[in-house]
Amino acid sequence: MDKLIIAGKEFESRLFIGTGKFASNQIMAKAISASGTQMVTVALRRVDIDNPNDNLLAAIDRRKYLLLPNTSGARDAAEAVRLARLARAATGIAWIKLEVTPDPYYLLPDGEETLKAAAELVKDGFVVLPYINADPILAKKLQDIGTATVMPLAAPIGSNKGLKTRDAIEIIIEQAIVPVVVDAGLGAPSHAAEAMEMGADAVLVNTAVAAAADPVAAAQAFKLAVQAGRLAYLSGLAGQSKQANASSPLTGFLRNE
Amino acid sequence: MIQDIKTQLAEMNLDGNRNCWTDRLQAIRPEELEKELQNPAGRYTIDRLVRLLSPAAKDFLEPMARQAQALTIQRFGKTIALYAPLYVSNVCVNSCVYCGYNRHTKFQRTRLSIEQALAEADVIASEGFRDILLVSGEDVSFITVEYLAGLAQKLRDKFSSISLEIYPMSRQQYQQLFDAGIEGVTLYQETYDRQLYAQYHPAGPKRDYDHRLESPDHFSAAGMRRIGLGVLLGLADWRLETLALAQHAAYLMKKYWRSAVSFSFPRLRPATCVTEQWPYLVGDADLVQMMLALRLCFADAGIVLSTRERAQLRDHLVNLCVTRISAGSKTNPGGYTSDDPTGRQFEIADDRPPAQIAEKIRSIGREAVWKDWDRAFCDGQGVI
Numbered sequence: 330m331d332k333l334i335i336a337g338k339e340f341e342s343r344l345f346i347g348t349g350k351f352a353s354n355q356i357m358a359k360a361i362s363a364s365g366t367q368m369v370t371v372a373l374r375r376v377d378i379d380n381p382n383d384n385l386l387a388a389i390d391r392r393k394y395l396l397l398p399n400t401s402g403a404r405d406a407a408e409a410v411r412l413a414r415l416a417r418a419a420t421g422i423a424w425i426k427l428e429v430t431p432d433p434y435y436l437l438p439d440g441e442e443t444l445k446a447a448a449e450l451v452k453d454g455f456v457v458l459p460y461i462n463a464d465p466i467l468a469k470k471l472q473d474i475g476t477a478t479v480m481p482l483a484a485p486i487g488s489n490k491g492l493k494t495r496d497a498i499e500i501i502i503e504q505a506i507v508p509v510v511v512d513a514g515l516g517a518p519s520h521a522a523e524a525m526e527m528g529a530d531a532v533l534v535n536t537a538v539a540a541a542a543d544p545v546a547a548a549q550a551f552k553l554a555v556q557a558g559r560l561a562y563l564s565g566l567a568g569q570s571k572q573a574n575a576s577s578p579l580t581g582f583l584r585n586e
Numbered sequence: 587m588i589q590d591i592k593t594q595l596a597e598m599n600l601d602g603n604r605n606c607w608t609d610r611l612q613a614i615r616p617e618e619l620e621k622e623l624q625n626p627a628g629r630y631t632i633d634r635l636v637r638l639l640s641p642a643a644k645d646f647l648e649p650m651a652r653q654a655q656a657l658t659i660q661r662f663g664k665t666i667a668l669y670a671p672l673y674v675s676n677v678c679v680n681s682c683v684y685c686g687y688n689r690h691t692k693f694q695r696t697r698l699s700i701e702q703a704l705a706e707a708d709v710i711a712s713e714g715f716r717d718i719l720l721v722s723g724e725d726v727s728f729i730t731v732e733y734l735a736g737l738a739q740k741l742r743d744k745f746s747s748i749s750l751e752i753y754p755m756s757r758q759q760y761q762q763l764f765d766a767g768i769e770g771v772t773l774y775q776e777t778y779d780r781q782l783y784a785q786y787h788p789a790g791p792k793r794d795y796d797h798r799l800e801s802p803d804h805f806s807a808a809g810m811r812r813i814g815l816g817v818l819l820g821l822a823d824w825r826l827e828t829l830a831l832a833q834h835a836a837y838l839m840k841k842y843w844r845s846a847v848s849f850s851f852p853r854l855r856p857a858t859c860v861t862e863q864w865p866y867l868v869g870d871a872d873l874v875q876m877m878l879a880l881r882l883c884f885a886d887a888g889i890v891l892s893t894r895e896r897a898q899l900r901d902h903l904v905n906l907c908v909t910r911i912s913a914g915s916k917t918n919p920g921g922y923t924s925d926d927p928t929g930r931q932f933e934i935a936d937d938r939p940p941a942q943i944a945e946k947i948r949s950i951g952r953e954a955v956w957k958d959w960d961r962a963f964c965d966g967q968g969v970i
Contacts, residue, residue: 350663352951374746374960404811404844408963415962433811433846434839434886487661540659 330559333531335508336424336456336477338395342367343525344555345397345510346548347535349375350487354388356544361394364548369394370426370533372401373412379419397458399426405439406446413450425450426480427459436486436513440467444474451475460512463494465501472507479505480533482513483524487536489516492523502528518547518554525558526566591837592799595778598632600830602780604823607636611825614640627653628661628885630836632829638879639825647875654881654907661885666947667910667955668940669717670710671751671892673919674698674737676929678723680790682776684818684854684864686931687723689790696919696929697728700737707741709922713914713940716957717747719772721917721931724753724792731759735766742767747959749812753791754801760808767961771805772814772850773798777821778830786821802834806842813838813847814890819868819876820854828876832883839884848888848910849880855894855932870899874906881907896935905950914940 333340345368351357361369369389377383378398389396398416403409406429413425427450429443430436438460444467450457456477461467463481471479481498484490492498493514502509508530515521521532534551541547595601614637622637623646637643638650675697678687698706710718718741722729729752738748749770750763760771775798777783783795792798806813815835817827835847851873854864868876877889889908891900893915900911913936916922918929938946944954 350659350665351953352664353948353953373962375955375958377957402959402963412960412962431844433844489660536660536663539663 330556331563333508335458340367340395340531341365342552342555343531343559344521344551345370345512345531345533346538347533348372348385348389348539349401350536350539351544352539354384357385357539358388358390360538360544360548361389363545363552364538365552367394368397370397370399370535373398373416374402378416395424396420396422397424397426398422399460400428400446401430403429403446404431405429406442406449409442409446410449413446413455414453417455423454424456424477425458427457427476430460438462438482440464443467444470447471447476448474458510463497463501465497465504468501468505468509472505476507478508478510478530480510480512483511483520484514484516486513488514489537490514491516491520492527495523495527498524498529499527518550521551522554522558522561525555526561528562531555588837588841590800591803591834592796594833594837595799595830598833600826600833601778604779604826607826607829608823610636611640614642616642616645619643619646623649623653627657627882630832630883632833635829635832635879635883638882639828639875643875643879644871647871647878650878650882651874651906654878655905657885658881658889658907658909662909663953664951665953665955666904666908667717667958668715668944669719669747669749669910669912670713670715670940671719671721671912671915671917672703672706672710673721673917673921673931674703674733675722675725675729676919676931677725677728678790679726680724680792681788682790682792683786683788684821686929693929697725698919700733700740702920702923703737704740706920706922707744710914711744714944714956715940716745717749717959718745719749719751719912720768721750722752724790726753726791731755731762734763734768738763738766738768742961746957746961749814751814754798755804757804757808760805760810764805764809769810769959769963770812770814771802771810772812772816772848773801773805774814774816774818774850774852775799775831775834776818778817778827778834779822782822799834802838803841806838806845809844811845812888813842813845814850814888815847816850816852818852818854819873820864820866822866824866824868824872824876828879832880835884835887846886846888847884848890849877849884850890850892851877852892852894855935874903877903877907893934893936894932897938900936901946901950904947904952911943913938913943 346366400409400412429439458478460480468479484493510531511524511529512533516537538547677695751772890910917931947954
């Protein structure tokens with residue numbers, strides 16, 4: 330399959346995995362492996378980022394997976410920027426999944442603060458992957474200031490509701506000049522396949538895998554769904570038509586003359 | 587504009603004269619429960635809560651538990667956060683009739699100096715904790731804002747999250763504590779019934795019901811991220827208390843939408859010199875119903891359980907809808923560095939060491955989470 334390129338780095342897999350909700354770090358490691366992913370995101374609040382023996386970090390093989398720290402819990406731009414800088418100072422990792430979510434219930438992203446933080450982090454040399462509402466204009470502003478991707482949500486985090494923002498994500502995909510990673514709310518492999526068929530460059534999944542009865546099997550199912558969705562997109566599906574195409578009721582007269 | 591909580595509770599008859607609610611609870615029929623449980627789990631209306639708290643719902647605890655477990659795993663993951671309390675003083679100017687710290691109780695009171703508190707904290711940190719709760723009696727002359735801010739600043743090296751469970755303060759004082767790195771406050775109303783409240787709190791500053799009721803407004807406005815609410819179970823009818831508690835939570839969630847509300851479920855326990863029989867003690871099934879009803883109305887609220895509860899019950903509740911538990915707790919100042927149990931606020935029912943509790947959590951299929959916050963959130967502007 331074709332490769333995904335983010336900030337010059339190539340990825341075979343178009344599935345990113347979140348780490349927050351697994352029953353154990355061992356199960357998480359197995360699920361990550363089964364997913365075929367090459368990018369794993371970790372909440373800075375959950376780990377001692379400067380401690381290589383941190384239980385969660387130790388379960389992620391850094392030779393196989395790019396560790397993508399995220400700023401989960403940040404209420405404003407200043408907090409997110411501070412977290413990103415401390416993480417980079419401790420680890421040398423300059424990639425950051427930018428999350429600014431002032432509302433602790435639905436964890437919806439604050440576009441205004443996200444844009445502010447992204448501008449500062451890009452200027453400071455970070456590779457910024459911002460989590461955003463499915464807002465096409467915000468996506469354009471972010472790519473203009475130099476973020477490496479945009480990551481619009483399909484539905485609120487952890488809701489498993491699927492592509493509730495489908496129409497807006499379609500516009501983002503149509504207009505984007507950076508990879509579009511659909512993040513949050515994908516609850517089933519079919520949702521992930523749907524996003525990939527639409528032309529999303531990648532998807533990020535956490536709850537749907539971690540909360541499944543068998544997270545390893547769920548991870549594998551997502552892997553296959555993402556591959557199927559990408560192949561379908563590349564295949565140039567015949568598409569759907571609401572009308573029958575056999576006759577030409579409006580222009581058929583041309584042939585009769 | 588949202589109506590303030592005092593007016594809301596008064597207009598809804600939730601702070602007294604609550605017979606209308608008792609009647610409504612009694613009148614709920616099983617058919618209404620069956621219908622209610624078809625609705626999406628996790629959204630609060632008082633009508634929904636009345637149904638879930640009703641006596642009729644007792645026969646629906648199993649389906650309620652299934653929904654609550656699924657919702658909790660979906661929103662919080664298969665994880666349980668761990669914290670430990672650090673009692674810094676058991677001196678108290680209040681006279682709460684149910685509490686071992688009551689000013690009339692004669693026992694050797696203890697106040698920890700900052701150095702002593704840090705020694706206690708070292709033990710807590712060595713057990714793996716990164717989340718610490720500072721607890722004190724209403725000892726205003728010793729446990730001052732300066733004391734707490736000073737202690738918090740020294741604790742920040744070892745703990746990623748510091749929260750408070752002490753007497754109510756002003757917004758300005760909470761602001762100073764937030765700036766010092768304290769990010770959560772727990773304050774129980776004890777009972778929302780004004781008349782009972784007056785009986786249980788005959789003297790001392792805590793007599794002021796309204797001041798206590800409005801304190802969560804003050805610390806939430808000061809920016810505290812974690813709002814801990816609860817009632818002391820045993821002081822009044824638990825169903826009526828839960829209605830008032832939920833209304834308070836819903837109010838705070840709407841008004842201070844950046845902060846996260848959690849519920850605690852302290853049940854009256856025997857304490858030093860407090861041996862009376864209480865008329866409203868809450869049984870295990872009641873406690874479970876209360877937790878499940880709140881979870882099914884508040885998908886994202888933290889549900890917190892202390893070592894007041896016995897080990898076996900805690901292990902079952904962890905599998906239902908609990909998100910955060912204490913472990914290895916010592917409820918007397920100095921308890922971590924000495925074996926002398928004098929001056930405990932309440933008896934510990936789960937005295938297993940933290941590592942053993944974490945192991946048990948794993949065996950239930952949950953990851954024990956020691957760290958779920960980062961001190962970087964609290965660092966001042968200077969770091970940038």
